[in-house]
Amino acid sequence: MPTENKPADPFGPNGRTFHIHLSVRGAIRDFSKRQLKGMFRVDGRECTADEAKAHLLEALAQGKEVLPFGRPCEGFDFAGGGCPGHDMPPAVVNAYDLVTREAV
Numbered sequence: 001m002p003t004e005n006k007p008a009d010p011f012g013p014n015g016r017t018f019h020i021h022l023s024v025r026g027a028i029r030d031f032s033k034r035q036l037k038g039m040f041r042v043d044g045r046e047c048t049a050d051e052a053k054a055h056l057l058e059a060l061a062q063g064k065e066v067l068p069f070g071r072p073c074e075g076f077d078f079a080g081g082g083c084p085g086h087d088m089p090p091a092v093v094n095a096y097d098l099v100t101r102e103a104v
Contacts, residue, residue: 014090019073019083021066024059 027036033049040047040055047055059067065080075084 015088017086017088019068019070019076021068021076021082023066024056024064028053028056028060 027039031039036049036052038046039052042051064078066078066082068076068083072078073083073086076082077084
């Protein structure tokens, strides 16, 4: 296949990181009480299944369709898009000039 017809790499030349997220509606619809129990922590204790469901319903009321696992990353879209993806920095193969031994 000719190179000019090859589609652009969706992950960029150095790769791309995507953070995972949870569908709030999907969790309310599909998770059992056993799966909901302990999903969130409040003041250091695990929430009950009913408290977790209430938390998810509150998130929906605030217009949040998805929740990040962990802290939200830069550009996170709570309305349903989730993580936009982040370009990976190019790998540094050699940080020193081999002749002068100075940092490049």
